[in-house]
Amino acid sequence: MDYKKILEEIAIEIEPLRNVGRQADYIPALAKVNPDRFGICITTVSGETIGLGDIDEPFSIQSVTKVFSLSMSLSFLGENLWRRVGKEPSGAAFNSLIQLELDRGIPRNPFINAGAIVLADILMSRLENPEEDYLSFIRQLAGDDSIVYDREVARSEREKGYINAAIANMLKYYGNLDNDIEAVLRFYFLQCSVEMSCRQLSRAFLPFADRASEFSFGNVRLSSSQVKRINAIMQTCGFYNDAGEYSYLVGLPGKSGVGGGIGAVYPQCYAVAAWSPRLNDKGNSVMGMKALELLTTYTNESIF
Numbered sequence: 001m002d003y004k005k006i007l008e009e010i011a012i013e014i015e016p017l018r019n020v021g022r023q024a025d026y027i028p029a030l031a032k033v034n035p036d037r038f039g040i041c042i043t044t045v046s047g048e049t050i051g052l053g054d055i056d057e058p059f060s061i062q063s064v065t066k067v068f069s070l071s072m073s074l075s076f077l078g079e080n081l082w083r084r085v086g087k088e089p090s091g092a093a094f095n096s097l098i099q100l101e102l103d104r105g106i107p108r109n110p111f112i113n114a115g116a117i118v119l120a121d122i123l124m125s126r127l128e129n130p131e132e133d134y135l136s137f138i139r140q141l142a143g144d145d146s147i148v149y150d151r152e153v154a155r156s157e158r159e160k161g162y163i164n165a166a167i168a169n170m171l172k173y174y175g176n177l178d179n180d181i182e183a184v185l186r187f188y189f190l191q192c193s194v195e196m197s198c199r200q201l202s203r204a205f206l207p208f209a210d211r212a213s214e215f216s217f218g219n220v221r222l223s224s225s226q227v228k229r230i231n232a233i234m235q236t237c238g239f240y241n242d243a244g245e246y247s248y249l250v251g252l253p254g255k256s257g258v259g260g261g262i263g264a265v266y267p268q269c270y271a272v273a274a275w276s277p278r279l280n281d282k283g284n285s286v287m288g289m290k291a292l293e294l295l296t297t298y299t300n301e302s303i304f
């Protein structure tokens, strides 16, 4: 498969979408990002990298981080994790408060904000040095020690994070947060603030595609069955209330973030990361989603 040529065709085809959508501005620091960016990068299981566009520019991974916090939490708690968070698609906005109330404090899945705030709480209880250990896991996944938190983004999100604070308070009320609310929120925002480029993100997603290799990074170990199940949750929940549309159009397990990034995998073959800050009304990258749709259409490669 000539991925390079396919990516070049895709870049031409998505050009008319360049001004469609709006970047997230409810996190003030993200409003400063140049929205006219696009990059896509594939890393294959054989170690080849094929990229196009702004693939070395770091961006805020935001909710893509939830794949990493889920991996750690599942590794530490195993099936007991599901006592504290569900694994059903939410069909609701990623920051829905009403759904959490109806579900009496058990978030619908780990990839909505409420679920990931519970994961942050779990990791705070389990990790000796949560901030360092979390970043170190991501660096190991990507094989790149230059990955950092953007503390300015995290601080800016804390300042305006009214809904996430409400979610954390509701979780606490229902007995689903062990640690101090403020400390959990700060750790959650820090996890979201990790900065990565498309190249780094595609590398970090590769272990989720490459099930022939052992998933073992420091003290985070997952069986190939657990990796398969993380893929399943990406497929069903990775795009919130756009998950059906994403499945229909793209057909690769993936996770999006409001920074405009998407990480996805074509199991056994490659991981791919796309980035473009302008979002649709569900909070997913317009150009990123279209690029992945065209990738699976032109290659005829998807999980379906």
Ligand code: GLN
Pocket (backbone or CB within 6 Å): 061, 062, 063, 064, 094, 095, 113, 157, 164, 189, 192, 256, 257, 258, 259, 283
């Ligand atoms: N940090 C963001 C928030 O909590 C992440 C949301 C997202 O990327 N969908 O609102």
